[in-house]
Amino acid sequence: xxxxxxxxxxxxxPTLSVxxxxxxxxxxxxxxxxxxxxxxxxxxSPARGASWVAGGMLAPLxxxxxxxxxxxxxGAESLLRWPAFAAALSEAAGAPSGLGTAGTLVVGLDGADxxxxxxxxxxxxxxxxxxxxxxxxxxxxxxxxxxxxxxHGLDVPGDxxxxxxxxxxxxxxxxxxAGVQLVAEAVTELGALDAEQVVxxxxxxxxxxxxxxxxxxxxxxxxxxxxxxGVLPAPGTTVRGVVHGRHVYLVPRADGVVVGATQYxxxxxxxxxxxxxxxxxxxxxxxLPSIAEYGLTExxxxxxxxxxxxxxxxxxxxxxxVVATGHGRNGILLAPLTADAVxxxxxxxxxxxxxxxxxxxxx
Amino acid sequence: xxxxxxxxxxxxxPTLSVxxxxxxxxxxxxxxxxxxxxxxxxxxSPARGASWVAGGMLAPLxxxxxxxxxxxxxGAESLLRWPAFAAALSEAAGAPSGLGTAGTLVVGLDGADxxxxxxxxxxxxxxxxxxxxxxxxxxxxxxxxxxxxxxHGLDVPGDxxxxxxxxxxxxxxxxxxAGVQLVAEAVTELGALDAEQVVxxxxxxxxxxxxxxxxxxxxxxxxxxxxxxGVLPAPGTTVRGVVHGRHVYLVPRADGVVVGATQYxxxxxxxxxxxxxxxxxxxxxxxLPSIAEYGLTExxxxxxxxxxxxxxxxxxxxxxxVVATGHGRNGILLAPLTADAVxxxxxxxxxxxxxxxxxxxxx
Numbered sequence: 127x128x129x130x131x132x133x134x135x136x137x138x139x140p141t142l143s144v145x146x147x148x149x150x151x152x153x154x155x156x157x158x159x160x161x162x163x164x165x166x167x168x169x170x171s172p173a174r175g176a177s178w179v180a181g182g183m184l185a186p187l188x189x190x191x192x193x194x195x196x197x198x199x200x201g202a203e204s205l206l207r208w209p210a211f212a213a214a215l216s217e218a219a220g221a222p223s224g225l226g227t228a229g230t231l232v233v234g235l236d237g238a239d240x241x242x243x244x245x246x247x248x249x250x251x252x253x254x255x256x257x258x259x260x261x262x263x264x265x266x267x268x269x270x271x272x273x274x275x276x277x278h279g280l281d282v283p284g285d286x287x288x289x290x291x292x293x294x295x296x297x298x299x300x301x302x303x304a305g306v307q308l309v310a311e312a313v314t315e316l317g318a319l320d321a322e323q324v325v326x327x328x329x330x331x332x333x334x335x336x337x338x339x340x341x342x343x344x345x346x347x348x349x350x351x352x353x354x355x356g357v358l359p360a361p362g363t364t365v366r367g368v369v370h371g372r373h374v375y376l377v378p379r380a381d382g383v384v385v386g387a388t389q390y391x392x393x394x395x396x397x398x399x400x401x402x403x404x405x406x407x408x409x410x411x412x413x414l415p416s417i418a419e420y421g422l423t424e425x426x427x428x429x430x431x432x433x434x435x436x437x438x439x440x441x442x443x444x445x446x447x448v449v450a451t452g453h454g455r456n457g458i459l460l461a462p463l464t465a466d467a468v469x470x471x472x473x474x475x476x477x478x479x480x481x482x483x484x485x486x487x488x489x
Numbered sequence: 490x491x492x493x494x495x496x497x498x499x500x501x502x503p504t505l506s507v508x509x510x511x512x513x514x515x516x517x518x519x520x521x522x523x524x525x526x527x528x529x530x531x532x533x534s535p536a537r538g539a540s541w542v543a544g545g546m547l548a549p550l551x552x553x554x555x556x557x558x559x560x561x562x563x564g565a566e567s568l569l570r571w572p573a574f575a576a577a578l579s580e581a582a583g584a585p586s587g588l589g590t591a592g593t594l595v596v597g598l599d600g601a602d603x604x605x606x607x608x609x610x611x612x613x614x615x616x617x618x619x620x621x622x623x624x625x626x627x628x629x630x631x632x633x634x635x636x637x638x639x640x641h642g643l644d645v646p647g648d649x650x651x652x653x654x655x656x657x658x659x660x661x662x663x664x665x666x667a668g669v670q671l672v673a674e675a676v677t678e679l680g681a682l683d684a685e686q687v688v689x690x691x692x693x694x695x696x697x698x699x700x701x702x703x704x705x706x707x708x709x710x711x712x713x714x715x716x717x718x719g720v721l722p723a724p725g726t727t728v729r730g731v732v733h734g735r736h737v738y739l740v741p742r743a744d745g746v747v748v749g750a751t752q753y754x755x756x757x758x759x760x761x762x763x764x765x766x767x768x769x770x771x772x773x774x775x776x777l778p779s780i781a782e783y784g785l786t787e788x789x790x791x792x793x794x795x796x797x798x799x800x801x802x803x804x805x806x807x808x809x810x811v812v813a814t815g816h817g818r819n820g821i822l823l824a825p826l827t828a829d830a831v832x833x834x835x836x837x838x839x840x841x842x843x844x845x846x847x848x849x850x851x852x
Contacts, residue, residue, distance in 0.1 A: 349763075351763060352760070354760070354762075397715070397717070397784040397786075398784060398785045398786075399717075399781070399782060399783065399784055399785060400712075400714060400770055400773075400774075400780050400781050400782070400783050400784075400785050401781035401782060402785075403766065403770065403785050404767070404770045404771070404774070404781065407763055407766065407767045407770075408767070410763075411763075411767070417763050418762070418763050418764035418767065419762060419763070419764060420762065420763050421760040421761060421762055421763075422761045422762060422763050422765075422766055422788060423760075423761075425785060425788070
């Protein structure tokens with residue numbers, strides 16, 4: 127992708143409206159503006175949707191499972207692009223991108239949970255991915271705060287994490303610096319936009335603007351915990367747990383940890399429930415007991431834009447419209463690849479890697 | 490107490506500074522202004538201390554326990570004054586006082602919890618208080634949402650509850666209407682105030698202004714839950730539970746329920762902890778399982794001003810200063826009696842009922 131300073135070109139490039147200022151819309155808007163497009167970004171609440179609620183894992187490996195080879199391929203392809211994306215973003219924003227370098231530990235509580243880890247490890251190893259089984263002693267030497275009873279674990283150095291809110295702030299700064307115009311209003315009809323090209327990146331709002339898109343909301347709750355004086359330090363690495371068959375993750379932040387995430391198919395409901403918090407706390411405590419003494423600074427729910435096959439919808443649907451939605455749990459991971467793919471579409475040279483994400487595949 | 494319209498007298502009455510705009514300070518300020526004092530109320534965050542966090546129970550009976558006869562007497566005396574206080578407040582504020590008329594159920598989970606109820610019931614009965622033991626069938630007919638396994642309970646119709654935030658809003662409106670001047674700044678020294686008389690009602694901040702007062706902070710956390718469509722209705726009455734020796738309460742609100750309260754001796758710490766929320770949710774679910782499906786709209790901590798004998802400090806400490814602090818868990822319950830007592834002190838005719846609360850009793 128050619129990168130030029132947009133401000134010098136503002137007023138002469140083609141016009142682009144990006145609908146949705148989550149991580150995907152912001153990434154597309156920033157990259158398009160740098161490529162010479164005159165970009166308008168539309169969102170009534172910029173950066174406050176699913177991206178704001180996210181844990182920020184970049185985890186194509188530990189999110190993987192037999193049968194989901196396409197998701198692994200897409201995720202791994204995007205993860206490869208993350209370091210350069212983060213470096214360019216940080217430079218453009220004059221601020222940190224939020225990307226960390228620590229890998230991921232996965233632990234299982236009971237025998238069945240350990241069996242799940244073995245399936246994952248064998249599947250990843252067969253695909254040439256680096257994954258190491260750890261015994262109890264190795265686990266606790268890596269992460270002393272782990273619950274004493276945990277005996278099964280995997281070291282997956284390839285899976286990273288990003289502080290999603292630091293990232294969003296950097297993307298907003300980069301967009302502003304690149305001359306992206308923000309319109310903080312809801313778009314109710316794509317036809318009402320007068321740009322030459324339109325990118326639909328509205329997450330769970332996408333189906334309302336383009337009913338043919340099979341995007342449904344899947345509610346997720348997370349907790350943000352603050353480390354308190356006198357308590358064991360927060361883990362240095364992302365810790366994922368399989369706790370009696372239920373999945374939990376703990377992603378380090380500068381001041382604590384993000385715990386996620388519940389998953390409910392309940393439509394447009396963004397209210398945190400008592401039961402959701404209870405489950406997250408129970409599972410997180412089973413993995414890392416010291417979090418009981420952390421401060422609970424936030425409990426928040428978001429709506430992930432899910433598709434029937436858990437792959438995103440990225441590509442052109444008509445002469446004027448490119449969609450970039452349906453990223454489910456993986457919007458942040460897939461943002462760099464999605465931005466590249468959308469820019470390629472806008473330049474009429476689609477990326478072959480994105481064939482599995484073709485938006486008309488269910489039609 | 491003579492009640493006159495203060496605005497007509499403003500400018501001619503004696504001057505009074507009330508330090509602290511919690512439920513006690515607001516009640517004193519309002520009543521004093523109506524009695525003809527020119528009142529200034531000092532608080533950097535009016536109505537946002539322990540009173541804001543409270544559950545709002547007016548529960549001298551179910552808070553009782555053998556040995557705490559003085560607390561029962563004071564609380565019962567104040568509860569007697571609550572209906573008239575609430576009616577006058579509502580009229581003065583032109584708004585609801587928040588006072589409810591439903592009584593209180595107390596339930597015990599296990600055999601030891603049931604034994605605790607028997608001790609309480611016998612102690613209350615011996616003091617002529619109305620309390621009825623309920624069996625499982627009676628309990629569930631009174632409150633269908635109770636956990637099925639609960640077999641032991643008490644009906645205590647005398648204990649009421651008030652919506653603490655509705656109450657605080659009414660008190661603030663009544664103060665404004667009575668001409669109380671609010672100064673939203675911290676007082677660092679009582680000597681710096683130039684009023685003729687001073688009432689110290691600063692809760693846990695009282696000891697900093699008057700080091701001889703033995704008031705210490707005891708942290709308490711509560712949860713505010715919102716009823717959601719499709720879930721069993723919130724209880725119509727306050728439900729207190731003894732859950733394996735731990736106490737929990739659920740106080741109805743217009744839109745849900747307040748769950749409280751943890752209790753920690755940790756000094757000046759107002760952060761909600763993960764373990765506190767976990768305990769409250771576990772105990773509340775043990776009593777009323779349907780709350781798992783409620784929304785968790787708020788988790789908040791406050792600092793109760795506790796004294797060594799769990800009785801408040803109310804009375805004159807020098808020619809210019811009356812204290813009204815150390816109300817512990819019972820500030821809202823004791824507000825009407827405290828306001829009456831402080832007004833009586835200001836008029837140099839102390840109430841005999843307040844002998845047990847004499848502020849110099851530890852000296």
